[in-house]
Amino acid sequence: MAIHIVKLCVGVSSVDELEAHRDREMAARRAAGEPEVAMHVTRMSPARKDEVEAGGSLYWVMSGAIQCRSEIIALEPVTGADGIKRCAIIMSPQIIRTAAAPRRPFQGWRYLKPEDAPRDLTGGGDGGDDMPGELRAKLLELGAW
Structure with a gap:
């Protein structure tokens, strides 16, 4: 059975920003x-590696x-x-957009x-995805989703 990982996206405040970073990374790799x-790259390796790699x-x-x-x-193990x-x-x-889940x-x-x-979003704007980032963040903070 697969298990997922949750991580803070430090220094990135929106999915659009993450997508722009990913586009630059892919261009550099090409x-x-x-x-x-x-x-x-993260400091610790998951102990449940097989479960994460099984569809996480x-x-x-x-x-x-x-x-x-x-x-x-x-x-994969790497040495810095x-x-x-x-x-x-x-x-x-x-990058697959999901419904908002406060953390x-x-x-x-x-x-x-x-x-x-x-759940994954299918482009319907669920969870305020079509709102400006700051407004959406404030509504999340207030418990709208």
């Missing part, structure tokens, strides 16, 4: 002749709520320039059971 996959996604928290996800392809071992989360470059700040990442994961 130019370097590298595979077009997204990668995020990385759910991103921005502006106080889960707002999107990326499908995880693999978890400082010699510290880390975990590279290799993901599909596609308080936390450090690192957390597991997310499939039954607790927010």
Whole structure:
């Protein structure tokens, strides 16, 4: 059975901003002749690696709520320039918007059971997705979703 990961998207306040970052990352990978996959490096490796790689996604928290996800392809050990071992989360470059799911700040990442994961959006504007980011964040804070 698959399990997901939830992580704060530090320094990014909207899905549009994350998509722009991902577009730059994919352009750089194409130019370097590298595979077009997204990668995020984190300090700790999930103990439940097999479950995450069995169809899990990385759910991103921005502006106080889960707002999107990326499908995880693999978890690979990497060593940083400082010699510290880390975990590279290799993901599909596609970003899938989800229904808003409020989350308080936390450090690192957390597991997310499939039954607790927010549903994918199909473009219907559910959860205020068609609203300006600041307004949507304030409504989330007030408990609108």
